Amino acid sequence: MTVPAIELKGISKAFGPVQANKDISLSVAKGAIHGIVGENGAGKSTLMSILYGFYKADAGEIWINGKKTSIPDSQAAIRAGIGMVHQHFKLVENFTVVENVILGAEDGAMLRPSISKARKVLLDLEHEYGLEVNPDAIIEDLSVGHQQRVEILKQLYREADILILDEPTGVLTPSEADQLFRILGRLKEEGKTIILITHKLREIMDITDTVSVMRRGEMTATVKTAETSPAEIAELMVGRKVLLQVDKTPANPGEVVLDVQNLRVVDPAGVERVKGISFQIRAGEILGIAGVAGNGQTELLEVLGGMIPAQGGTVKLHGEEIDITGSASDGQSRRQRGIGHVPEDRQVEGLIMPYEAWENVAFGYHHDPKYQSGPLMNNAAIKADCADKMERYDVRPPNPRLPARNFSGGNQQKIVVAREMDRMPELLLIGQPTRGVDIGAIEFIHKQIIALRDAGKAVLLVSVELDEIMGLSDRIAVMFDGVISGERLPSETNEGDLGLLMAGVNEAKGAA
Amino acid sequence: MDFMTILQLSDSSLRLATPLLLACLAGLFSERAGIFDIGLEGKMLAAAFFSAAFAFTTQNVWIGLSVGIIASVTLSLLHGLASITFRGNQLISGVAINFLASGMTVVIAQTWFSQGGRTPALSGPARFEEFVLPGASSRIRDIAQQDPLGQVYSELLSGHSILVYIALLIVPLTWWILYRTRFGLRLRAVGENPAAVDTAGISVVWLRFAAVMICGVLCGLAGAYLATGLSAGFVREMSAGRGFIALAALIFAKWRPWEALGACLLFGFLDAVGNRFQNIELLTFLNLVFLFVVLVGAIMLVLRAIAIARGKGKTRALTGPAIALGVGLLFSIGLPMLDPDGGLSATLNNIVLPVQFMQALPYILTVVILAGFVGRAIPPRAGGEPYVKER
Numbered sequence: 001m002t003v004p005a006i007e008l009k010g011i012s013k014a015f016g017p018v019q020a021n022k023d024i025s026l027s028v029a030k031g032a033i034h035g036i037v038g039e040n041g042a043g044k045s046t047l048m049s050i051l052y053g054f055y056k057a058d059a060g061e062i063w064i065n066g067k068k069t070s071i072p073d074s075q076a077a078i079r080a081g082i083g084m085v086h087q088h089f090k091l092v093e094n095f096t097v098v099e100n101v102i103l104g105a106e107d108g109a110m111l112r113p114s115i116s117k118a119r120k121v122l123l124d125l126e127h128e129y130g131l132e133v134n135p136d137a138i139i140e141d142l143s144v145g146h147q148q149r150v151e152i153l154k155q156l157y158r159e160a161d162i163l164i165l166d167e168p169t170g171v172l173t174p175s176e177a178d179q180l181f182r183i184l185g186r187l188k189e190e191g192k193t194i195i196l197i198t199h200k201l202r203e204i205m206d207i208t209d210t211v212s213v214m215r216r217g218e219m220t221a222t223v224k225t226a227e228t229s230p231a232e233i234a235e236l237m238v239g240r241k242v243l244l245q246v247d248k249t250p251a252n253p254g255e256v257v258l259d260v261q262n263l264r265v266v267d268p269a270g271v272e273r274v275k276g277i278s279f280q281i282r283a284g285e286i287l288g289i290a291g292v293a294g295n296g297q298t299e300l301l302e303v304l305g306g307m308i309p310a311q312g313g314t315v316k317l318h319g320e321e322i323d324i325t326g327s328a329s330d331g332q333s334r335r336q337r338g339i340g341h342v343p344e345d346r347q348v349e350g351l352i353m354p355y356e357a358w359e360n361v362a363f364g365y366h367h368d369p370k371y372q373s374g375p376l377m378n379n380a381a382i383k384a385d386c387a388d389k390m391e392r393y394d395v396r397p398p399n400p401r402l403p404a405r406n407f408s409g410g411n412q413q414k415i416v417v418a419r420e421m422d423r424m425p426e427l428l429l430i431g432q433p434t435r436g437v438d439i440g441a442i443e444f445i446h447k448q449i450i451a452l453r454d455a456g457k458a459v460l461l462v463s464v465e466l467d468e469i470m471g472l473s474d475r476i477a478v479m480f481d482g483v484i485s486g487e488r489l490p491s492e493t494n495e496g497d498l499g500l501l502m503a504g505v506n507e508a509k510g511a512a
Numbered sequence: 513m514d515f516m517t518i519l520q521l522s523d524s525s526l527r528l529a530t531p532l533l534l535a536c537l538a539g540l541f542s543e544r545a546g547i548f549d550i551g552l553e554g555k556m557l558a559a560a561f562f563s564a565a566f567a568f569t570t571q572n573v574w575i576g577l578s579v580g581i582i583a584s585v586t587l588s589l590l591h592g593l594a595s596i597t598f599r600g601n602q603l604i605s606g607v608a609i610n611f612l613a614s615g616m617t618v619v620i621a622q623t624w625f626s627q628g629g630r631t632p633a634l635s636g637p638a639r640f641e642e643f644v645l646p647g648a649s650s651r652i653r654d655i656a657q658q659d660p661l662g663q664v665y666s667e668l669l670s671g672h673s674i675l676v677y678i679a680l681l682i683v684p685l686t687w688w689i690l691y692r693t694r695f696g697l698r699l700r701a702v703g704e705n706p707a708a709v710d711t712a713g714i715s716v717v718w719l720r721f722a723a724v725m726i727c728g729v730l731c732g733l734a735g736a737y738l739a740t741g742l743s744a745g746f747v748r749e750m751s752a753g754r755g756f757i758a759l760a761a762l763i764f765a766k767w768r769p770w771e772a773l774g775a776c777l778l779f780g781f782l783d784a785v786g787n788r789f790q791n792i793e794l795l796t797f798l799n800l801v802f803l804f805v806v807l808v809g810a811i812m813l814v815l816r817a818i819a820i821a822r823g824k825g826k827t828r829a830l831t832g833p834a835i836a837l838g839v840g841l842l843f844s845i846g847l848p849m850l851d852p853d854g855g856l857s858a859t860l861n862n863i864v865l866p867v868q869f870m871q872a873l874p875y876i877l878t879v880v881i882l883a884g885f886v887g888r889a890i891p892p893r894a895g896g897e898p899y900v901k902e903r
Contacts, residue, residue: 052711054901075713090708092701093893103701104712106694114694 003066005030005162005193006051011060013046020046022217024060028210033184033194035204035225038214038237039438040408044197047214048164052084053077064162078105083155087167089147093140097133097150098122101157118157125156129186144293145176152183163187164195169203170436173292174466174499181207199237199438201230202467213237238440248450251474254283256319257458258304258427263313263324265299273299275482276313281427286449286459288473288490290466292502296482297462298344301431304460305341306334307349317427335364340425342416344432344462350416351404358386358400361419393418394444410441417445421452428452431462446472466495480504515660518803519667521784527672527742528787529780530679531556531734531751535758536765536772537679537686538730544690544767545723546703546894550606551591552731553755554613559584559735561617564631564746565624567638573740576638580739581732587613588728589721596720599898610755618748631739631746640741643677645670673741675733682730686769699723703892706899716899734758753875760878763889778808779874786870795860802844809837 006028013021020043028034038044050057053071062069064080071077077084091100098118106114119135126132131149139147148168155163165184169177184194184207196208204211205225212222213236221236234242258281265274274296281287291297302308304315309326316322317337331341343349351360362371362382371382386400395407395414404412413433421428430449434442449472453459463469469476476488478501486501500506535552542549559580567576587609594605618629625631644650648670649658655666690696698719702709706716738754739746757779764778765771785792785800812833820827 073713074711078713084711086711088707090705090711092704092708094704095701099697100708103697103708104714106697109694111692111694111697 002030004028004063005032005065006195007063007066008047008051009061009063011047011050011057011062013043013050013055013057019217021050021057024214024217024219026212026219026222028193028195030065030193031188031191032209033188033196033207035196035198035208035211036214037197037199037201037204037211037233039199039440040410040436041438042214042237043217044214045166048084048166048195048197051077052082052164078158078160081159081161082164083158083160083162084164085148085151085155085166085168087170089151091139091147091150094138096136096138097142097153098135100139100150101135101154105158121157122153125153129156129190130183131156143176144171145173145179148172148176148180149183161191162193162195164197166197167199167436168196169198169200173464173502174495175292175503177203201233201439204233205230215239234439237438242439242443246446246450246471248472249454251285251453253285253474254456256280257283257317258460259314259316259319260304261314261316263300263303263315264311265296265303265308266311267299273482274303274310277479277482277484278313279477279484281458281460283426283458284453284456285474286453286461286472288469288476289460289462289479290469290476290498290502291464291479293464295479295502297479298431300479301341301344301429301460301462304334304339305343305429306331306339307343331364332367335425338426340420340423340428342413342420342428342430342433344435346409346412346416347405351412353405354403356401356403357390357395357407357415358383360404360415361386361389361400363419365419365423389418389422390415392422393448408438410437413437413445414441417448421448424452424455424457426457428457428459429462430459432464433461434463434465434468466498469498470495478502516656516663516667519663521781521788521800523668523671524784524787525777525781526668527676527780528783529776530672530676531738531742531754532758532761532779533679533773533776534675534682534730534734534737535755536761536776537682537769538727538734539759539762540686540765540767540769540772541699541723541730542727543762543895544703544892545699545720546706546892546897546899547592547595547720547724547727548602548606548896549591549724549727550603550756550759551587551609551613552727552734552758553751553753554606554610555584555587555728555731556735556738556755557610557617557749557751558587558613559732560739560750561621561631561735561746563732563736564634564739565621567740568631568634568745571636571638573634573638573640576740577733577736580736581729584732584735585725585728588724588731592721592724595898596717596724599900602896602898614749617746621746621748629748634740634744638740639744640673640675640737642671643674673737675737675741678733679737680773683769683773690769695722700892703894706894710899710901720899731755757874757878760881763891764881766889767892774808774811778804779877782873782877786867786873789870790867792865792870793861794863794865795857797865798860799844802840805836805840806844809833809835809840813837 004027008024008026011021011024024047036044046055049055051062051071053073053076056072062071069080071080092103098115101122102114102118107117108114122135131153133142133146133149139150168180172180188194198204208225210222211225211228211233213220213233215237261278262276263274264272264276266272279287289297299308303310303324310324314321315324317339334341347353366377371378383400387398390398390400393414395411395418404415407415433445433449437445449459449461461469461472470490473490476490476493476498477484478486478498480502481504485504486506488497535556539549539552562583563576563580566579567573570576591605591609594600595602621629621631642650648666649655650671655663658666690700698709698714702716702719709719710716738750743750761772761775761779764775781804789796813830816829816833
């Protein structure tokens with residue numbers, strides 16, 4: 001038997017009273033793609049941070065290529081040939097690609113020779129692995145997919161043999177994700193060892209050779225991918241049976257709730273983001289808007305939610321016009337008229353991270369009479385209400401006094417969802433409801449959305465996850481370049497068809 | 513206004529811009545590394561006092577300078593300790609340093625010299641002498657006899673303290689360090705995204721401390737120049753808000769070294785005008801303003817033209833400076849023509865701007881700049897944020 005590329009023996013790590021990793025052992029063969037799955041907070045990231053020298057394990061040993069290795073810091077990890085591609089890229093946004101690549105791996109005190117050498121090496125690497133990207137491009141001008149390539153190139157430039165990718169597809173479009181997997185396949189052929197951390201089961205099934213499941217700091221199983229099934233892995237992750245398919249009855253649409261006509265949005269830079277789109281949503285119906293990020297969906301949500309003004313068009317709620325031109329277009333008046341909004345970026349728009357959960361639960365609804373006590377806020381009532389919501393929406397830990405940033409992504413999202421959905425809004429705007437959320441929470445949030453629909457409310461769902469769009473929507477509209485490039489019923493379409501629409505190609509139209 | 517007046521104005525602009533320039537570059541190093549520093553003022557003040565005190569006691573200005581730098585670096589390390597090691601609020605730490613320096617200098621000066629919180633006047637070896645370049649005259653009468661080129665050489669270029677020349681040399685040096693060395697790349701990176709630096713296996717803490725120490729050294733030079741070059745001794749609060757003006761200049765310069773030189777010269781010029789013209793007639797003032805606009809326009813035009821010649825700029829960028837140059841020339845030449853009988857000039861000459869207005873000019877400009885009238889200035893993105901490793 002050959003020596004494994006990585007062998008972890010009995011790794012333990014505690015943060016205060018929280019045991020993040022408990023006696024974890026893992027062995028990854030050379031040239032394999034090994035998946036690590038687990039819910040948020042299961043300890044995947046901690047384990048990888050230990051491997052990359054960000055944390056020191058309390059106990060345990062790391063063996064790299066059959067040699068016991070101590071990794072006190074990132075420098076040591078790099079020397080041991082370990083490279084890490086973080087979920088949130090560690091790139092300097094206003095530097096060029098080549099500057100980012102050489103940062104920390106310069107050849108001497110002077111920059112110019114390092115840069116010209118790196119440019120050559122980079123072009124070779126790009127060619128070898130199919131990672132084309134212009135070495136002199138500025139990072140912030142690149143798409144997310146290309147930025148990720150830069151991260152991978154950075155590791156290859158440092159001659160990493162073991163690549164750890166933390167949630168690499170969380171920010172990618174389906175086609176970018178496919179490209180990434182092709183690149184990973186190529187890297188594997190060249191003998192690189194890859195550890196893929198994810199909670200997307202499809203990716204695990206598609207690309208990995210072996211998979212380990214973590215739950216609550218423990219490694220619960222390591223299996224060959226070919227010998228398992230998504231359902232089995234999901235069960236190992238969550239500790240109970242999970243519904244991977246959204247369970248819902250056919251829609252029963254009523255009257256028109258939201259009527260959008262010729263909506264135009266021009267951003268401050270003068271670029272037209274939404275180019276005159278029209279659609280309707282009926283009561284008891286979920287309209288899913290699919291599309292690659294940046295094709296106007298965000299602006300659409302923000303206009304409807306009252307965060308930015310529109311430059312043209314009309315929006316009617318139950319036949320009554322809503323002001324979208326600016327001055328009165330605030331979220332407050334929207335909420336009073338029964339529009340709930342779960343924004344795309346919960347950490348920036350949905351929550352105030354340093355504020356406690358109960359304060360976050362009141363935001364936007366702080367004029368609610370039940371939160372008032374004369375001229376003052378009735379904090380006790382808000383806290384009680386928050387505790388009640390936390391229980392019903394299964395927010396863990398159910399502590400209203402905890403700052404929002406101390407909750408995991410899924411639980412943060414549940415706080416926002418509880419705030420916006422518990423009042424049974426006539427229209428719910430919900431953007432990327434399950435981005436960075438673990439399987440258990442996804443199931444829960446999906447159930448809530450369906451329940452709202454079944455209660456006869458209208459839902460506008462914007463998501464880049466096709467699975468989610470297909471599973472939840474009663475109708476699907478695809479946005480491309482600020483227009484709706486096509487509309488489909490979920491029963492009449494598939495990922496390939498939607499993928500083409502997302503690229504602006506409407507096959508149905510072309511055939512007609 | 514004759515040529516000699518303009519030369520003398522430029523000359524004192526340069527001298528008055530020097531402490532601003534040193535402080536501005538000090539701030540540049542610190543802020544480019546992501547540590548905001550409003551304690552430039554305090555560090556300058558401390559350096560001014562300690563350099564003057566030790567220069568007087570030892571009668572050696574170089575010892576004074578060294579002690580001044582040590583004092584400033586000590587305060588820098590204090591700022592680093594608070595904001596890098598203990599991840600405190602950088603603004604509060606800076607304010608504290610300003611208060612500390614403001615009180616400490618006067619108290620120590622009083623107990624040491626008993627002259628009401630000042631040091632005795634410095635002279636001879638305790639002061640930075642004027643440095644006369646080879647072949648230059650130093651007496652006004654001799655200079656007045658020379659041809660214009662000789663006048664520029666003797667009056668404007670020659671006869672400054674050595675620290676003025678050092679400050680001017682530090683500008684290209686800073687540019688070179690920032691954009692041509694490994695240290696510069698890392699320094700800029702740590703101010704933009706410390707996580708990128710950390711994952712690349714470089715110590716964020718060390719880099720930021722290095723930047724803060726460079727900041728201390730430059731502030732030390734600035735303070736020492738104030739007390740031992742520009743003036744002859746320390747008086748209380750002698751930095752007079754220069755640390756804050758330097759910060760405004762830094763923002764104006766968008767955290768770039770050559771632009772910092774330009775911004776500091778602008779502030780120096782206003783300071784010089786305020787010093788020279790006590791009660792100034794509106795006409796003279798307008799003439800000065802237009803003269804300045806012409807100068808700035810011409811310099812910008814040349815710089816941008818060079819950039820375009822090197823293939824690094826757009827032709828559109830020439831429009832702004834060209835318009836400024838045109839308007840300036842139009843007014844400075846056209847004003848007398850529009851006004852053949854001198855009536856308007858006489859009216860304008862009757863309006864006298866008070867000395868207070870002139871002295872307030874640099875501060876007014878600071879407020880204008882900080883209010884954001886100079887276009888978008890994007891600070892280093894990680895500026896002001898202590899770096900905490902994320903889980």
